[in-house]
Amino acid sequence: MTVAPDVLAALFNLSGSSDLAERFNLAPSQEAPVIVRDETGEGRALATMRWGLVPSWARDSKIAHRTINARSETAAEKPSFRSAFKRRRCLVPASWFYEWQGEAGTKVPYRIQRADGRPLAFAGLWERWKGSATEPARTSFTVLTTSANDDVAPLHDRMPCLIEPGDFDRWLTPEVEDPDATRRLLDPAPAGLLTLDRVSSRLNSVRNEGPGLMTPDTLF
DNA sequence: CCAGACGTTGTT
DNA sequence: GTCTGG
């Protein structure tokens, strides 16, 4: 997430802009910016939530490690996601995303971004969790996935659901929903939209950050 | 009735 | 919270 605050505000029609630090290695379980409908339901607001959706009924947050993604084909029916699918949708802004190739221990990451350089918006769901005796309350989100298109297929058979600016309201406003129209919103992006570039395997550790991670490893 | 699950990805 | 399994 390296999108400049003013670009983010303009793209998502946010009132006011906040100072977000650039993130080149934003991993599951970390806090990330998301766009939600504001309290009135009319406008949009930027929020910070933790990646890995904890359902409201969860006893602890362990499930979050397995709810970083939700299959768009089934999320409306799954106990962990259906409530959020009905009432709490969000858009997750991203400059790009990563997929890995190769064996455990020698995984090579690829950056996947729009060929035209514009930011991406993932379809997401969010939820509030009350916390427990040992854990504080949290607000968290998940990213919906669909079949990979031809651009991404060489690396992986799934990819995030990408929403176009003209469809932002259609995704965020479930009350105007027609199930078929919603399904189409979550279809794989058209082939040719995205390009792939190899980046540094230092990305594989969340300890590493910064623009230097975008340069592939050299052979030394 | 109560108990137990509730998830995705990747790898085998 | 809500569904499934027993």
Added chain:
DNA sequence: CCAGACGTTGTT
């Protein structure tokens, strides 16, 4: 998603 830990006893 990937990386890294995974354990106890005894000693400082």
Added chain:
DNA sequence: GTCTGG
């Protein structure tokens, strides 16, 4: 192998 941490 499986869980935790980030």
